[in-house]
Structure formats: structure tokens, C-alpha cells
Amino acid sequence: MIQRIQSIYLLLASVVSGGLIMVFNLWENLKNEVYALDLFLRESILLNIIPLLFLLSAIVSLVAIFLFKNRKLQFVVGRISILINLFLLGLLIYVSLTLPGEVSISEKGIGMFLPILAILLIVLANKAIKKDEDLVKSVDRLR
Template sequence: MIQRIQTIYLIVSALIMGALFMWFPIILGEDGTVIIDRREPLVLGLIFISIALAIISILSFKKRQTQFVINRLNIISNFVLLGVFVYRSLTLSGETLVSEKGIGVLLPIISIVFLVLANKAIKKDEDLVKSVDRLR
């Protein structure tokens, strides 16, 4: 079952969150300085939780219900991360004009989309197994 499409979706989700950590700044100011850094403990912890949950979900391919629940927890952690980004960008000190948000704010949304697609594929597999069990 590891060769299923949900594994591809989960790998893409983990790679997106890894890209968020490695390459992209979160929010840039007008002069190009980083306003919200990816090395903050809360942001760093949420990114690593998201990557770890995706890897655990990939490795638990034999237990579809567990995989489904882990993906939901990952979606929740991505929403929390997105909330942290929005909160930090709205509560900047002073009259700072944020000209460029950066792609880092969009990456949790893209990861959530891939996690939802993975959950749909897992549900489809579960329904297929249940329909085969009814025929026995």
C-alpha cells in the first residue's frame, strides 16, 4: 500500500514544509529585511511537527484509520502555523509597511491542500476495502 497516491501527496506535503524551513523567509519588509524569521521556536517547532507527522503517516500505510487521524492532526498543525504567520504579520510594531509577504505564508495552505487530497485517497481506499469485505 505504500505505492498509493496518498503517499505521493504526503511526500509533497513534507517537501513543501521542508522548503518552508530551508529556503523561504516568512515575511519580508520593504527594504528586504526578514521581519518574521523561520528560526523562531514556535514556528520552527510547528514546521518540524508537520514534517514529522507527514513522515509518520507515510510509514503507517498499513493502518489507514491511523493514517487518516495523523493527517488530520497535521492539517490542524498547519492551520496553527498559518494562524501564527497571520498574527505576527498583523501585530508588527510601529508603522511598518509589509510590501512582500513572501511565499512562506502560502506554503502551509498548499500543504493543507495536499493533506486533504491524501485524506480523500485514504478514504477511497478504505471504502474499497469495505466494499470487498461485504462481498465475502
């Protein structure tokens, strides 16, 4: 059922990973703000992976919404999305600590914390999926 609470959590996680990266910046240089989609124009492969992981996380969360008939698979896809966001968070921390010219990148943006919000929403969705699965198992036991 698409109207379940886990669908709302997964939709919000998808919006956070796919939509808010265009609104919030990752960090600021001296005069300009760097957004996730701006990293496609950089020459470094490491920086090109960041927006791809944001978009992959959004797509995986969106796909998980439509797996409502198979709750176990939906739960596994949610865990995969959590792993993608954890890898993305680690990559963002690594990049923020190793970029040259730390003086010019002294101000981090709120976009660095978007994977944490996505992880939180997916964990809440997985908790609701597990609750639904336990409810179905308990009803099957009574038959």
C-alpha cells in the same frame, strides 16, 4: 503500500512543510528577508513556535506515510497534521498583523502560504485514504 497516491501527497506535504521553508521567505524587512529558520534566533516565544510547527508538520506528514497498514490511524494522523497547519496559518496571520513596524514589513513572502499548500496536499491524501478504505470495506462485504 508505500507506492499509493496518498504516500506521494504526504511526501509532498512533508517537503513543503520541512524543505521549502528554507527556500521561500516569510516576509521582508527593509533590507533583509526573514526565513522560518531565522525565527529561532528571535527572543519572542511566539516567533520561536513558527519554525517548530513547520518542522512538526513535516515530521507528522512523514510518519503518516509509514502508517499504510492501518488506514484509519493514517487518516487520523493526516487530520492532526491539518490541524497543526491551520494553527500555523493562524499564527502566521496573527504575527504578520501585529508585528511592530508594519511599514518595514510591508511585503509578505510566499512562505506565508506554505501551510495552505500543505493542507491542500494532506486533504488530497486523506481523500485517497478514505477511497482505499471504502474499497476494502466493499470487498469485505462481498465475502
